Amino acid sequence: MNAKKTNGGVRTDVVVIGGGATGCGLAWDLALRGIDVALIERGELASGTTGRFHGLLHSGARYVVTDPVTAEECYQESVVLRRIAKGPVEETDGLFVFGDGDDAGYLEQWRVGCRRAGIPIAEIPMREARLREPALAPCITKAFVVPDAVCNSFALCASLGRSAQSQGAQLFTYHRCNGIDMKDHRVTGVNLTDVRTGTSRKINCKIVVIAAGPWSARIAKAAGVELSLDLVRGAMIAFKGSAVKGPVSRLQPPGDGDIILPRGRVSIAGTTSVVTNDPDDRRVDNWELDLVKTQIDAFVIGVAGAQMAHSWAGVRSLYRGRSQEREASNTNFRSTDPHSWSRDFAVLDHESRDGVSGLVSIVGGKLTSFRLMAERTADVVCRSLGNSEHCRTAITGLI
Numbered sequence: 001m002n003a004k005k006t007n008g009g010v011r012t013d014v015v016v017i018g019g020g021a022t023g024c025g026l027a028w029d030l031a032l033r034g035i036d037v038a039l040i041e042r043g044e045l046a047s048g049t050t051g052r053f054h055g056l057l058h059s060g061a062r063y064v065v066t067d068p069v070t071a072e073e074c075y076q077e078s079v080v081l082r083r084i085a086k087g088p089v090e091e092t093d094g095l096f097v098f099g100d101g102d103d104a105g106y107l108e109q110w111r112v113g114c115r116r117a118g119i120p121i122a123e124i125p126m127r128e129a130r131l132r133e134p135a136l137a138p139c140i141t142k143a144f145v146v147p148d149a150v151c152n153s154f155a156l157c158a159s160l161g162r163s164a165q166s167q168g169a170q171l172f173t174y175h176r177c178n179g180i181d182m183k184d185h186r187v188t189g190v191n192l193t194d195v196r197t198g199t200s201r202k203i204n205c206k207i208v209v210i211a212a213g214p215w216s217a218r219i220a221k222a223a224g225v226e227l228s229l230d231l232v233r234g235a236m237i238a239f240k241g242s243a244v245k246g247p248v249s250r251l252q253p254p255g256d257g258d259i260i261l262p263r264g265r266v267s268i269a270g271t272t273s274v275v276t277n278d279p280d281d282r283r284v285d286n287w288e289l290d291l292v293k294t295q296i297d298a299f300v301i302g303v304a305g306a307q308m309a310h311s312w313a314g315v316r317s318l319y320r321g322r323s324q325e326r327e328a329s330n331t332n333f334r335s336t337d338p339h340s341w342s343r344d345f346a347v348l349d350h351e352s353r354d355g356v357s358g359l360v361s362i363v364g365g366k367l368t369s370f371r372l373m374a375e376r377t378a379d380v381v382c383r384s385l386g387n388s389e390h391c392r393t394a395i396t397g398l399i
């Protein structure tokens, strides 16, 4: 059943705030379970972090040593997404490369981590690796094929939006959520502005889910709820030409400028990790461009001299997940290096957490894990609405 128009505006069961991969995935999941849902996005779908990401559908190999829970989830989700999102996902596979001077101890930990996470990797002879990726630098001595892939996040969100609408979801793009209405600590709806016309409207609902990536804390605050998210900006550069045929990652602990991948007629290199307090931070500083070029050029030659087509930045919102909460409670210390901060995600039910009933947030995660994030959130929403339908997004192809 669709969201319905009433005299006062629109009425629905669930409002999802945020039209990135997570919010679109959630609208799709809820609609498939027969729930009335409206998605609110202040811009176009994928106009937030999702449209500014690097483009890698992670096999999980990048995180096996530092963030094994995320690694395992990424691998499982990448397998599902290759099946259900055939249009947006390009099945390239990828290479992890190891060179002179790299840490042999880390290489061993990485092999063990991949095995534990169930991620299939295969070392190939360097001759074969250089045929595959002719621009590999001479210092590279080992290469491993991993099931990485490339994902077009705009096509993905368009597909999720279409699929959600086909099941009755309502999409309100170019609508900004200004606040969450509440009565007696219970959510009653949201108020919105159509940013193109300036018109205000209300949607009455039983549950609001905040899926607004790095903007989530601001929206939650308006409902009197504190979310502590770490915002970390990252810069990307698109170089003209095809420097690589598939994603190539440096086999080292996650750091700056260690992944390059092909997207159409450009190659995208990234990224950096700069702590910020502004979800709209779009800066790309010169030192970031220089660092990414130098780091990538050390394993894929010619990048530093290639013509730059474009550069941009996006803001990650990282949640102090299960692994780092444990780390913090054990040692009272958290690494100051944002590369090592967890990519874990969490569904926060603000009724049990903060005494606000009908409010849920989904925080942290990766684009690669968006479907699982949506599934876990939809489970919480369904329990609250007394809906016993199971998730079907892992077995339903996107349209």
Ligand SMILES: Cc1cc2nc3c(=O)[nH]c(=O)nc-3n(C[C@H](O)[C@H](O)[C@H](O)COP(=O)(O)OP(=O)(O)OC[C@H]3O[C@@H](n4cnc5c(N)ncnc54)[C@H](O)[C@@H]3O)c2cc1C
Residues within 6 Å of the ligand: 017, 018, 019, 020, 021, 022, 023, 040, 041, 042, 043, 045, 046, 047, 048, 049, 050, 051, 052, 053, 054, 055, 056, 057, 058, 175, 176, 177, 178, 211, 212, 213, 214, 215, 219, 232, 233, 234, 235, 236, 270, 271, 313, 314, 315, 316, 364, 365, 366, 367, 368, 369
């Ligand atoms: C530099 C960088 C590189 C990355 N690379 C990768 C990668 O290669 N692979 C990978 O898997 N992940 C990657 N990620 C992580 C990934 O991009 C994010 O985890 C994911 O895109 C987050 O999606 P989201 O839907 O949760 O948030 P977002 O995409 O940010 O969506 C939130 C939406 O909420 C909307 N919004 C905000 N406020 C309001 C409001 N008041 N009213 C209505 N709408 C509102 C915003 O416009 C936005 O569209 C990268 C992230 C960064 C920053």
